Amino acid sequence: MPALELKDVSAGYPTRNGWFPVVDTLSLTLSRGEWLAVVGPSGCGKTTLLRVAAGLLPPRSGTVRVEEDPPRGRVGFMPHGDTLLPWRTLLGNVLAAVEVDRKPMEADRAQATGVLVHFGLGAFTRAYPHEVSAGMRQRASLARTFFASRRVYLLDEPLGALDPLTRIELQEWLVGVREELGGAVALVTHDVEEALVVGDRVLVLSARPAQAVAEYRVEVEKDRLSPAFTALRGKVLSALSSGRNRGGA
Numbered sequence: 001m002p003a004l005e006l007k008d009v010s011a012g013y014p015t016r017n018g019w020f021p022v023v024d025t026l027s028l029t030l031s032r033g034e035w036l037a038v039v040g041p042s043g044c045g046k047t048t049l050l051r052v053a054a055g056l057l058p059p060r061s062g063t064v065r066v067e068e069d070p071p072r073g074r075v076g077f078m079p080h081g082d083t084l085l086p087w088r089t090l091l092g093n094v095l096a097a098v099e100v101d102r103k104p105m106e107a108d109r110a111q112a113t114g115v116l117v118h119f120g121l122g123a124f125t126r127a128y129p130h131e132v133s134a135g136m137r138q139r140a141s142l143a144r145t146f147f148a149s150r151r152v153y154l155l156d157e158p159l160g161a162l163d164p165l166t167r168i169e170l171q172e173w174l175v176g177v178r179e180e181l182g183g184a185v186a187l188v189t190h191d192v193e194e195a196l197v198v199g200d201r202v203l204v205l206s207a208r209p210a211q212a213v214a215e216y217r218v219e220v221e222k223d224r225l226s227p228a229f230t231a232l233r234g235k236v237l238s239a240l241s242s243g244r245n246r247g248g249a
Contacts, residue, residue: 003184004030004152009062011052022048024209035185037195040205041244046188050154076150080157084129090140091125097148119143135166155187206243214239
């Protein structure tokens with residue numbers, strides 16, 4: 001049973017003159033424990049796709065299932081950008097993940113502290129977002145997302161706001177901790193190297209309205225300088241270039 005399944009999903013937004021199509025009859029599956037990286041041209045509909053998968057935007061047609069159930073309440077969603085609450089400490093921000101469902105207990109506080117330790121932020125539980133670096137804020141945002149303990153996690157450009165060196169460091173860090181985090185993950189990124197380093201599979205989308213134009217399983221060593229990695233990166237970039245010319249709007 002897939003952790004997440006989208007079947008023939010089309011989605012978009014109503015306009016004054018009709019309908020603005022963003023995703024067009026797109027299907028994908030995500031297995032339990034799998035990490036899927038989604039790449040595509042800017043503005044093609046990647047964020048809209050995640051919103052549909054999270055149950056935040058109803059599809060115009062098609063179906064979305066998380067282990068055969070509707071997605072609402074079973075998916076953790078991390079939007080693009082720094083979404084930490086500036087008036088709360090890092091610990092308070094992580095606890096916000098369970099406040100959506102109920103009032104936190106003392107056990108939740110202890111567990112949230114443990115999660116921050118696991119994410120390398122144990123010395124900063126009482127720090128406010130403005131008191132830590134951009135990389136630490138991204139780790140805290142990820143910690144909050146995973147603390148929600150969902151079946152599926154959807155990450156929209158989780159490292160997109162970071163400088164190149166910090167971004168590479170956190171990519172390697174994610175690879176190191178992913179087995180312990182659990183759950184299935186679909187993440188959107190503009191960085192093809194990031195997709196190949198973090199993902200088990202890479203899904204390439206066309207220009208808007210987004211359709212799947214190619215999919216690659218990452219079975220090469222995750223060494224950015226290896227010939228096999230370089231060759232696969234070239235294939236993904238070629239599919240991206242082709243996809244830019246396939247949009248219908």
